[in-house]
C-alpha cells in the first residue's frame with residue numbers, strides 16, 4: 001500500500017551520523033562499560049517533591065481528560081513566568097500546554113506553514129528540526145552558521161535563504177553547540193524577521209541553563225511578540241523529560257488555532273502531570289538552579305581542562321548541557337573521531353555531523369555524568385586527540 005510522502009520523507013534518510021550512538025547503545029546492552037556522553041538527559045531523576053505533587057494530584061482524581069489547552073493553573077503559571085522574564089504582557093490565552101517541547105515545535109510549524117512553504121532552521125541543529133518542519137508539510141531549509149563565528153547566525157546568511165520562507169526556527173541556549181545568542185545576534189534576527197515578514201519560532205527549552213549572562217527571549221524585542229512563538233518545556237529545567245510537558249506561547253489568535261489542533265491530535269496533557277508542572281514552576285528559581293548546577297560545575301571543569309591543552313578547541317560554552325569540541329586538528333571527521341574514541345576508550349560522544357554539516361569536524365559532549373568521571377573522560381578525549389594530531393602532523 002502507498003504511504004504518504006509526508007511520512008516517508010520525514011527523515012532525510014541515510015545514516016545521518018547516528019551510527020556511533022546506536023553502536024554505543026549496543027555495546028552497553030552487551031555488557032561493556034561505556035562512558036555515555038551522547039544524550040541530553042540529566043543524571044538525576046525528577047525531584048521527589050515534584051513526584052509527590054504528581055502522586056497527590058492523581059490520587060485526588062486528576063486522571064481523567066484534562067482541559068485540552070491546559071489547566072487554568074498551569075497556563076496562568078506559564079504566562080506569569082514568561083511575563084516576569086520578558087516584561088511582555090502574557091495571559092493564559094497566550095499559552096497552549098503541549099506534550100513536551102517537541103510537540104510544541106511541531107504545533108508551531110503547523111500553525112504558520114502551508115504545504116510547500118519554506119521553514120528555515122540554523123545548522124548545526126537539534127536533530128528533529130528538519131523532520132519536524134517536513135512533518136508540518138513545509139520544506140525544511142538550513143541556514144549555515146560557522147565555527148569561526150562561534151555558531152552565532154549572521155543576518156546576511158539568513159537573508160540569503162529567505163526566498164519562499166515563512167518561518168525561522170532558532171534555539172538559544174543552543175543544542176548542540178552550547179552557544180547562547182548575543183543581544184546583537186537576536187536584534188539582527190528580529191530585523192530579518194520583521195523585514196521579511198517571517199514568524200520566529202524560538203525554542204527556549206534550555207532557558208534556565210545560561211552560565212555567564214541572562215537568557216534573552218526574542219519575544220521581548222521591538223514588535224516581535226506579535227510574530228514570535230516561544231517553545232518551552234519542563235524537560236530540561238526540571239529534569240522532567242519523561243513527563244512530556246511543554247508549551248507554545250504566542251499571540252492569542254495563534255493559540256486559539258493551536259487549541260483546535262490539539263483537540264484533533266494530542267487531546268491535551270494528563271492533569272496530574274500538569275499539576276506536577278505547576279508545582280515545580282511555583283517552587284521557584286532555587287529548584288531550577290539546583291537542577292542546572294551540575295552542568296554549571298562541569299562546564300567550569302571543562303573550561304579548565306580545555307584551557308590546559310591546545311589540540312581540542314572549545315566553542316564558547318555559555319549554556320545548555322553540552323560542549324561542542326573542535327577536533328579538526330586530528331585530521332579526522334567528527335564521525336571518524338567519535339568511532340575511534342568509542343573503539344579505543346569506550347567513550348561515546350556525538351559526531352558534529354549528526355547535527356548538520358556546519359558542525360563537521362566537531363564532537364558534541366553531553367555533560368551528563370558525575371563530575372569525576374566527566375573530568376576523566378574529557379582528559380582522555382584531549383590526550384587521545386593530541387596523539388591523533390601528532391600522528392596527523394607527521395603524515396600530513
Ligand SMILES: Cc1ncc(COP(=O)(O)O)c(C=O)c1O
Nearest residue numbers: 040100101102126175233235246
Ligand atoms: C533544542 C531542543 N528542543 C526541544 C527538545 C525537546 O524537548 P522535550 O520534547 O523533551 O520537551 C530538545 C530535547 O532534547 C532539545 O534539545
